[in-house]
Amino acid sequence: QVQLVESGGGLVQSGGSLRLSCAASGRTFSNYAMAWFRQAPGKEREFVAAINRDGGSTFYTDSVKGRFTISGDNAKNTVFLQMNSLKPEDTAVYYCAAENTGFPSRHWRQYDYWGQGTHVTVSS
Secondary structure (H helix, E strand, O other), rough: OEEEEOOOEEEEEOOOOOEEEEEEEOOOHOOEEEEEEEEEOOOOEEEEEEEEOOOOOOEHHHHHHHOOEEEEEOOOEEEEEOOOOOOOOOOOEEEEEEEEOOOOOOOHHHOEEEEEEEEEEEEE
């Protein structure tokens, strides 16, 4: 089992920045691919970014490329999502997820463990 706890969400003005953190406990963190998804009210859960288990490869949805950066710290069992140049359309609940093959996917059903989510609100 892996337990994931997100933090760092909040209210920010358009153009601002936030850094989300996802702390993992349980099995060896470095065995897992990690990802961030988000879900806005009335919308489906959406892939945001992912990182493979050795941190060598990252993947982003087109709408956040150049603005968001995913990174991991295996020593601290933590994955981060640095979000810059935030827009109102980034408003959502952001979820951290872990996938136990170590190979990230853009499909939320491929992920085995989820955090409880952290709210991000971007005001215009």
